[in-house]
Amino acid sequence: MPVSPEVQCEQIRLLHQQGPVIQLLGIVTALVCVLIYWPLAPHTQLMFWLGAHMALSLLRLARTARFNRQPPSHPDDLTRSARHYVRETLASGLLWGSFCLFLDSAWPTSYQVILITIYTGIIAGAFNSHASYFTAFAAFYLPPVSMMVFTALQQKQPGYSEMAVLFTVYAILMYLSALRFHKQLAESLETRYDNERLAAELADSNRQLQQLAEKDDLTGIPNRRSLDRCLEQEWKRHCRSRQPLSVLFIDVDYFKQYNDHYGHQAGDQCLIRIAQLLHQHAKRATDLAARFGGEEFAMVLPDTDARNARRIAEEIRHDFAELGLPHAESPILPHVTLSIGIATVIPEHGQTCEHLLLAADEALYAAKRNGRNQVSEATCSLGR
The missing domain is CATH 3.30.70.270 (Reverse transcriptase/Diguanylate cyclase domain)
Structure with missing residues (x-):
């Protein structure tokens, strides 16, 4: 859905404003995942995954904090910041998608359920934090969904195919909800900026009328x-x-x-x-x-x-x-x-x-x- 430059700039600002909280939550979630699956997954790979996740999250946290302290004013600078954010979001999505490669059908059922719960929470978190700028939502959302469905389909045990189908349905519903939210937000912002423009035009017209009402028509000096x-x-x-x-x-x-x-x-x-x-x-x-x-x-x-x-x-x-x-x-x-x-x-x-x-x-x-x-x-x- 094409939007005006003002709306796009506001969407980028909203994306960065929500960034620090979601990035801190991501760090906490990553630590919890490593602690939960430490007894089951290879330690070296877990630590490598955690190190990559922490490095990326801290980099993103620093970037968004700098953006929020001194937001760019020029639209080109805002667009450039958005592209950086989307690329880093894609990298974060790929990291989260790679975590499901640790999944093993030999794990106890409770651990498999926890992993599915974590991934549904990640998608829900992406909805809340990235739906304002839909490109960022898609960049984060698609890798975990694709990897989870792919990993589930690779398992030979009964029930994994059904789980992959249910997870796909859930992911599609979240995608459609995020798309709808994004459109509604864009329309709301368009309406807000239209109202602000109309208010500015009305104020300018009122000032002109005030000046005309207080000016003598013949001489041009005040009346x-x-x-x-x-x-x-x-x-x-x-x-x-x-x-x-x-x-x-x-x-x-x-x-x-x-x-x-x-x-x-x-x-x-x-x-x-x-x-x-x-x-x-x-x-x-x-x-x-x-x-x-x-x-x-x-x-x-x-x-x-x-x-x-x-x-x-x-x-x-x-x-x-x-x-x-x-x-x-x-x-x-x-x-x-x-x-x-x-x-x-x-x-x-x-x-x-x-x-x-x-x-x-x-x-x-x-x-x-x-x-x-x-x-x-x-x-x-x-x-x-």
């Missing part, structure tokens, strides 16, 4: 919603830090007359130029320039006292005047001008940022009442 969220966050932060927080309200002087005279397209371009200028003056990562609505803009200036807020406001007013956008209908100057209101406070718990916005708005209208094209500073009852 009123983004301003409110930013100001709320900064208000809470400044309540803790006890540092001054300033807000500027910026309004285009006689913008209606500008729109009527030059047209809405020119008016839109004027607003875009203002937005670009404000964005340039929002120099710190925490500064925010936003379109408040219509021809009104606002700036949030965290950790900024009244003196510095006024300096920034005057720079904005001066830099915009330098652009020299013509305004034939303005009664004050032949180019577009700005009026700016400033409010600065040191936020306190129990108060809200709405008071700061209202103060900046009042300062803006004071600038407009006093002739426009100027900066006016509010006297905030919240303190500075």
